[in-house]
Amino acid sequence: MSPALASLTLAQMKAGLESGDFTARQLVEASLEAIARLDPLLHAFLYIDAERALNQAAAADRQPKATGRPLHGIPIAVKDVLTVEGMPCTAGSKILQGFYPPYTATAVKRLQEAGAIVIGKTNTDEFAMGSSTENSAYGRTHNPWDTHRVPGGSSGGSAAAVAARMVSAALGTDTGGSVRQPASFCGVTGLKPTYGRVSRYGLIAFGSSLDTVGVFAQTAEDAALIFSIMAGHDPLDATSSKQPLPDLHLPNDPSLRGLRIGVPREYFVEGMQPEIQLRTQEAIEQMRQLGAEVVEISLPHTAYALPVYYLIAPAEASANLARYDGIRYGPRSRADSIWEVFFQTRGELFGEEVIRRIMLGTYALSAGYYEAFYGQAQKARTLITRDFEAAFQTVDVIAAPTTPTTAFLAGAHADDPLSMYLEDIFTLPASLAGIPGICFPVGFDSQGLPIGLQLLGPRFREDRILSVAHVYQQITDWHLRLPALVKGDAAQ
């Protein structure tokens, strides 16, 4: 019974708990069993607290069923860049080894207050810098569809945990594509909210003008539920918006009549995997058949997103990561003077990609280069944002591929960081514009690897992209397909 229980969607878990078909304890046990069987192969988790989760489940079961708490008794996982009091938080880095945060991130706290049970912390590229989860100081995560391949990144642990049905929902973060790209590689639904929509209090900062807290789930419906609970102004985060949340009641009617979908020609580039182009066009055609109007659009500054991002994000990271100095948290390298402590601790405990980005950002902000690099990037960012604003004058949503390739082999980009950065070309523009995006499965390539479609919406219109994804998932079952690894497991 248990493996099947762990494979349920969040909505099914919720319904089953409410009708008394199973208990929160059974759900948590099923989740822990799935982790015990599959995580040795996947390494999606950096930390699991089984005892605490079981105790919380038992407490949930003692309460009356009608608690009014929408996530009552549901186990979830949290990317290890968001703090949870009582659990260590490493950000995938040795420089935070052994760090126990004194408070819980607002996004997580709101889910806990809604009844969710945090079962553990998931693997991430160090400080969320990467596209493969290979940059974790604690070992890479494997893709559940093919363990020789990467799950994407940086939220690869959370994406793999949902794809392998270890949890029905997991939190991730998206600075340049770190929710959408792993969702695509792992065949799950991933929502990146509007910049400012979800509080970042308790999120370990990477690029402060870009960081967003998102969610992975099997369905858009489940993602919408988690999102609606996390979203909204938080007095503890001055960058969290006071914009009211629109109605997130998703349509039951499988129709897209009246919807205008824009397809940007700049997102179909030479060198991308032909099957991605094909599956993307098929999905868009299905949406047209559901009544949507499809028009080609242009986002002319798309090609500049990569250079803009790789100036702005590292520049902000170099400032944000200045706090890791061996004084207030994390291990300290032994040295005789304070200056040597700084140099040794940071040089020894930051990983290669993090050092690369700190160096790049420090250079871009250094005297004599600031205007030419960071200043120019900030202006180019305005042009990228204007591209989207102009497009949304004529279309309701934008549909595009999420990645130029399906999940690549581990080590494929090991010696060539620029080629790894190029994996993000389709996710970076929306991050720079601060607009919401959702990625969901629309098919597979010839090797059986998932392909995700990306839908982008105007600022604060998560409701629109969630609704379209939900309608698509009513008439397709790509999002319900299971990796062989998990299927074999469920058949036992």
Next chain:
Amino acid sequence: MFNMPLTLHEVEHIARLARLHLSPEQKEHYRSQLSTILDHIARLQELDTRDVPPTTGGGLTEMPLREDQVRPSLPVEQLLSNAAESQENQFKIPPVFD
């Protein structure tokens, strides 16, 4: 200024600003890789951005304010509990001056 490989001297300067100890091999490694990345980034210079305002603050225009009130903060012991060394409610560090 652009399309020029970084010099070893520049790499050492950046590492010093960023407070990073690097080995001679690492310096050469990052010199070569950062030069390649900067070469790609240099294409940004071709973009005409005269009269374009910069995007700051992630494009957020709101600036929420709150009442300036005294509130409880996290306990000192808890904040010190993650430090490598602490003493008498303070972080302890090696000497700053010789």
